[in-house]
Amino acid sequence: MHLDRIRHPGLRAKITSAEQAALLVQDGMTVGMSGFTRAGDCKSVPAALAARAERDPLSITLITGASLGHDTDKMLAQANALARRMPFQVDTTLRRKINQGEIAFIDQHLSETVEQLRAGHIGPIDVAIIEAAAITESGAIVPTMSVGNSASFAQQADKIIIELNLGVPAAIEGLHDIYVPTDRPARQPIGLVSADQRIGQPFIEVDPARIAAIVVTHEPDSPSNALPPDEETNAIAGHINAFLRREVDAGRLTNSLLPLQAGIGTIANAVLHGFESSSFEKLRMYSEVLQDSAIELLDQGKLAFASASSITVSKPVYEKILANMEHYRERIVLRPQEISNAPEIVRRLGLIAINTALEFDIYGNVNSTHVGGTHMMNGIGGSGDFARNAHLAIFVSKSMAKNGDISSVVPMVSHVDHTEHDVDVLVTECGLADLRGLAPRERARAIIRNCVHPSYRDALQDYFDRACERGGQTPHLLEEAFSWHQRFNETDSMRPSAPVERKVA
């Protein structure tokens, strides 16, 4: 049966075992692997590579679209097979080794990785390992549930290993739109002017002579691990809906809004769920990942079209999509991540970009990546691609973490991923701060009034008041700026030991 999936007859002889294919990867090589937020990753060759590395020392640079499923990062990290890793990850074992300084992690804007490869700033790619649903008559690759960086990996690699996943229906062909910008200095505009437009091919064109091995698999993608909405995420969604409603009422947006982008994870997923009960209609998404909420909005008819680079969903939603691929293929397009996240397109379309902050400060600077300013969580992902260029850059966070021992709103973020220039709106379950057109001191007042949890509000106001006494465009007390983080390190809580004495206003 799987021979139907390899329509280029000369390539059928390339079918081999994962172990044999993995031998193409040698110590010191740079490997480009498919996979974006657990979707469309390779299932068998990485495991074979890790098993081999347990026996024979192997150290590679691994570049992907974004995070992988199937414990691939864990297995490779445990086997000491990773010298360098980019541009994103979410695995606890890999994260521990990154933070111990054992694995070099290069945290990148997700639109930029293949640009850097093309420019020769990183790479070159020795071996690309790409999951496919089919290989066409000409040897072109039909991707599966993500595109990520696969197109450029395959086009740039010396050798290509295909994982042909028979568990993905052949009807997925046509879901993808593969467009790769041409080299400079003769590069042309990316011609995309609406979320539902197709500007490329439904497959990745490669020289079939570079396809060195084909491994047959059947395994599904690892399911999404997003948690269901809760009271706080519902409150965040409510604040955003009310804000967008006011924008429509003010004539700054139509009732179809502008294309939506939502980051990966529980809060962003919950925020999108909130649109189900909104009065907006004929919404479109231009995002990097589609989660359960996007599929449900499509099914409900609230969402008219969704463009992304991957589909990362729970098991039942995954099975529904695979069983109804012809239906979804008309309503979803998957693109290379340098197109889904392209600054050029994000600004042209004017996205409403909703991303998650780890913490933010009184001036609206956002930390998306570093716990306590030092330890990597996952990576910046696409949040910078979207926030910098969006029509509206919205960041969301619960106001507190760790049962209230951490305030997500702090005097100064311990690490900056997004500067105040790039942050329009901040939202917690407590409320929404609209920062557009405000100077830093005005931003601080709006954030303290609307976003910080009441149990931290007085302390934050006190910091801001005392900082203002010293003056400046962005008043701070440098000797106290990280005192909340230090207190957490010392006492496991940011809470002040004694109540702040408030001056009479």
Add this chain to the structure above:
Amino acid sequence: MHLDRIRHPGLRAKITSAEQAALLVQDGMTVGMSGFTRAGDCKSVPAALAARAERDPLSITLITGASLGHDTDKMLAQANALARRMPFQVDTTLRRKINQGEIAFIDQHLSETVEQLRAGHIGPIDVAIIEAAAITESGAIVPTMSVGNSASFAQQADKIIIELNLGVPAAIEGLHDIYVPTDRPARQPIGLVSADQRIGQPFIEVDPARIAAIVVTHEPDSPSNALPPDEETNAIAGHINAFLRREVDAGRLTNSLLPLQAGIGTIANAVLHGFESSSFEKLRMYSEVLQDSAIELLDQGKLAFASASSITVSKPVYEKILANMEHYRERIVLRPQEISNAPEIVRRLGLIAINTALEFDIYGNVNSTHVGGTHMMNGIGGSGDFARNAHLAIFVSKSMAKNGDISSVVPMVSHVDHTEHDVDVLVTECGLADLRGLAPRERARAIIRNCVHPSYRDALQDYFDRACERGGQTPHLLEEAFSWHQRFNETDSMRPSAPVERKVA
């Protein structure tokens, strides 16, 4: 004579005095004024406005392209006429009032101001005050030595005041290329694919009925105040030249490089001067401002073409350009700053972007704006537009300031304008750190080895070593991260009081 410059006959009756024209600006209004880095600003109406404000209370929001000459910001600030100011400034009086919290300063990416106006996030513009060299038959405005945000100001304003500057030759007509992106959601790609291409009109088309007053002036632009190159800026230029030479030798760039962008100011001007003695040929610029060095490179034939939004030069160079406008009009184009700085174009063309840092840290985060983390210097300007999207984002700084009492390389920047994601290369007179493809700890080693002044190197290495003992992707000692800044505040010097005791490695 000046009637030749007003080719629309109906508009000649609009000629009036600066004082009369200034009366169109009422208390509480938002005013959009031409002017970008001292070039093409208005010379007489702002002064009349300030004089009036000294008598009658007046408080406006002033939006410009970038900084103004002629002490306009000083006069308006002294007269308490500014409630709000955006997106950039360089005046000491205005700066003092901003840092005292008396004037709200909104520091913006220079490509984004008119995008925010179009979206209704700021504004609307009540009155636009625009310097012009001529008004065409149809009432269109021919700008002078900058375009800045003038096109969008004029198109969006209720009323337009023209300052017709007879000191600028009529031959300037044809220097400009005015293209304004259409509104969303139907916006099309910006069709520009090379620095010398013209995609718009040589004038700003407006409804002549909105031209409410015309004031005739003769005054030249305020001259550039960039200092001449010195030993340290020459060393910085030398490091950059050698680096780019290695890129050519490695086949990553041709001998014409990619289009150059250089920020405003002494160091960037000096770095460009350094190209005069380089072996590169047929260079092009795609920048926001052209300084003396750019004109000299053009005259020398080293530079084949220069695109920008303004020309900010010394008095002799200014006079040379005006006297030879037909010559320069073939070699220079001035564009709206949302085009000169457009992320879409910056990435498509693949610029080599050279901008100045106030300070940077061991991981390559850059502070461009805030002295001591709190006090505004000028503003982020276009540095973010360029650095984020460039082929190469290079930041330059002298390694020390204030006779060595400030190290420009610090453990942690006290304010972040550009995160490590957006910084490829850092250069001081001591050397160049090539950070491409490096993880944070690797970046730190390269920066400490190459960029920090030897008199601060041991202390910085000591900080980094002790931070690494605590671990993390980006090791820091939060309680010490700003200790250098605090020491400067307390002792007027960042220098440690006693030599750092180095551990035996």
